[in-house]
Amino acid sequence: MVVNAMERIMIDLLYEYMTALQMTCTCEECLNDVLALVLNRVQPRYVTNPEKVAYVKAEFVDKQQMTTLIVNLAECAKMVSDMPRCENYVRGEK
Amino acid sequence: MVVNAMERIMIDLLYEYMTALQMTCTCEECLNDVLALVLNRVQPRYVTNPEKVAYVKAEFVDKQQMTTLIVNLAECAKMVSDMPRCENYVRGEK
Numbered sequence: 099m100v101v102n103a104m105e106r107i108m109i110d111l112l113y114e115y116m117t118a119l120q121m122t123c124t125c126e127e128c129l130n131d132v133l134a135l136v137l138n139r140v141q142p143r144y145v146t147n148p149e150k151v152a153y154v155k156a157e158f159v160d161k162q163q164m165t166t167l168i169v170n171l172a173e174c175a176k177m178v179s180d181m182p183r184c185e186n187y188v189r190g191e192k
Numbered sequence: 193m194v195v196n197a198m199e200r201i202m203i204d205l206l207y208e209y210m211t212a213l214q215m216t217c218t219c220e221e222c223l224n225d226v227l228a229l230v231l232n233r234v235q236p237r238y239v240t241n242p243e244k245v246a247y248v249k250a251e252f253v254d255k256q257q258m259t260t261l262i263v264n265l266a267e268c269a270k271m272v273s274d275m276p277r278c279e280n281y282v283r284g285e286k
């Protein structure tokens with residue numbers, strides 16, 4: 099079993115900055131869209147054991163690196179907010 | 193729920209080329225080490241639904257792209273084969 103530590107880190111960041119991101123829609127579908135977008139942008143950090151995620155997380159104590167992640171997250175949240183693809187919004191368009 | 197389509201693709205490739213890779217050890221731990229290494233090298237392709245993995249897989253019908261994946265896999269398999277970190281081998285060293 100391998101796991102990308104960035105998944106856990108990005109999910110945590112997303113919930114931490116949820117209010118600040120001011121997303122148009124915060125349904126599960128839209129949040130998943132943001133996560134998929136941002137995880138395709140940042141360097142993956144696969145570990146062979148979920149317990150090792152903490153070691154990767156510790157590296158992001160460095161403020162510059164953490165800021166880069168948050169900037170990426172904010173950009174992806176904006177992309178989804180500008181064009182939400184969830185049921186409600188797509189139906190609303192028609 | 194988001195999933196990196198490359199995980200599925202790399203697991204399939206690993207099992208397909210297992211014999212050709214001639215690994216020193218094919219225990220679960222060593223195979224996971226290979227997977228983690230190779231998934232950190234290749235561009236992640238996150239999708240929001242496991243069913244969409246097939247669309248990503250279809251892109252790799254292109255021979256050049258598939259060859260790049262296999263070359264990466266072979267290099268990572270060699271790294272783990274040259275220095276296996278599993279229980280048996282680490283214990284054997286002492």
